[in-house]
Amino acid sequence: MARLVGRGAGTAPRSIDVAQLAGVSQKTVSRVMNGEQYVSDDVRRRVLEAAEALGYRLNHAARALASGRTRSIGVVTLGTALYGPASLLMGVERAVRDTGYALHVVNTVEGDAAGLAGAVDSLLDQGVDGIVISEPIDEQGGADLTLRVDVPVLVLSAPPPFAARRVVTAGLVSHQLARAVTEHLLDLGHETVHHLAGPQRWFAARDRLEGWRATLAAHGRREPPVLAGDWSAASGYRAGRELVEADDVTAVFAANDDMAIGLIRALLESGRRVPEDVSVVGLDDVPVAAYVTPPLTTVRQPFDATAQDGLKRLVHAIENPDADPVPAQDPPVDLVVRESTAPPPNR
Known part of the structure; x- marks a missing residue:
């Protein structure tokens, strides 16, 4: 050289x-x-x-180029192996390849309040044409970040965390998924539905809690005390050990599949049958959900469709800065009914 x-x-x-x-x-x-x-x-x-x-x-x-663009897109995502965030990132990576843009990924760390701002600054320093925020945790306690972002921003399945020149959103809001689950259990004849919630710093956990709560209220049903989990099967198992002490529990909505699987294990160990005594529903449709005992009723998340729709709209915003945004296409809720749900006992 x-x-x-x-x-x-x-x-x-x-x-x-x-x-x-x-x-x-x-x-x-x-x-x-x-x-x-x-x-x-x-x-x-x-x-x-x-x-x-x-x-x-x-x-x-x-x-220095006439277009003034790098044909690159930056992604900010939480560094986690959890199924939902990891699957959404994979969907984004596949969708970006189809656009002909290069991809730059910056991972944040849970608990780092400055992580999102630093990640965005890093991507802007690399000259990206647009940014995807796939950050599922509220590290700011509800406060917006003070950032100046002059490129279009796509926010996936969460509220926009800061103001930008142009913001587009994509993804089903989780309360829609929670409503479908809760209504499925009520339609089977259950008097009410218990909820095992995820950690409330996560936007998805909050939305699922609110969707469950609003659905019970809309149907005039009693709202049982909320159980707290951390997305892990172990936390679902611990919650299940609590639930077996209550005789009136006939239906449980767990905020993700891993917690639902742990919950079922605790119920079965205590002698409570699933679904004959207690129906259990999860959310995500992880690959193992169809093969546990009993196979788990859940909601399949449209990760690829969300990523493709969002990237299409982000690229349009990049390449047509003065044009109206492309309308969002909300995918339908995909409830996957398997053998973990049934009418309540004595019905």
């Missing part, structure tokens, strides 16, 4: 400096930084290594 000479100390690196260090033309640097084809792997590697060595940011190259 060529050696760079003639730049003064403290001078911001330019694309011509990257070109000189990599031994290529300035146009080739622009092609690499813009993710264009027809650049060999060796040349691409040399340019990227030179850019990294010089501290040259990708957006410097992009702004």
Whole structure:
């Protein structure tokens, strides 16, 4: 690789400096930084290594292009192996590939109040054309972030956490899913439905709790005390050990499938049959849900459809900044009825 000479100390690196260090033309640097084809792997590697060595940011190259865009999208997501967030991220990755844009992912850590702001700043420094927020936790305690974001932002399945030049949203609000579950159990004849909630710092857990509560109220049914879980099967098992002490429990809606599976295990160990004595419903339709005993009734989350619809609308906002937004397409609620639900005993 060529050696760079003639730049003064403290001078911001330019694309011509990257070109000189990599031994290529300035146009080739622009092609690499813009993710264009027809650049060999060796040349691409040399340019990227030179850019990294010089501290040259990708957006410097992009702004030199006539379009002013990098054809890249940034994603902020919680670093977790939980099925819902991980599946949504996979859906986003597949959808971005279909758009022809490059993808930059920044993970946040649960409990870091400054994580979202830092992740957004990092993506803006990389010159992304748009940002996807797939951040399921309220780290701000309900307060909006103070951020200046001049690119379009897609927010998935949660309230927008800050103001941006253009914000689009996508995804079923979880209270719709909770309503479908609760109404399914009431329609079977259960007098009321108990709820095992997820941690309330999660937007989805709040929405599912409110959807359950609103549905019971709309049907004039008693609202039982809420049980608290942490999304894990172990917390579902602990909740199940509490529920077996109450004789009036005939139906339970767990805020995710893992907790539902743990709950069923505790009920069966105590001699309570599922669904003959207690019906149990989860949410997500994790791959194992169809194969537990009994197979779990649940709601299948449309992760791919949500990602595809959201990315289509985000790219439209990027490429047509003055046009009206593309209307959202809400996917239908997909209730998957299996063998863990039935009418209540003595009916």
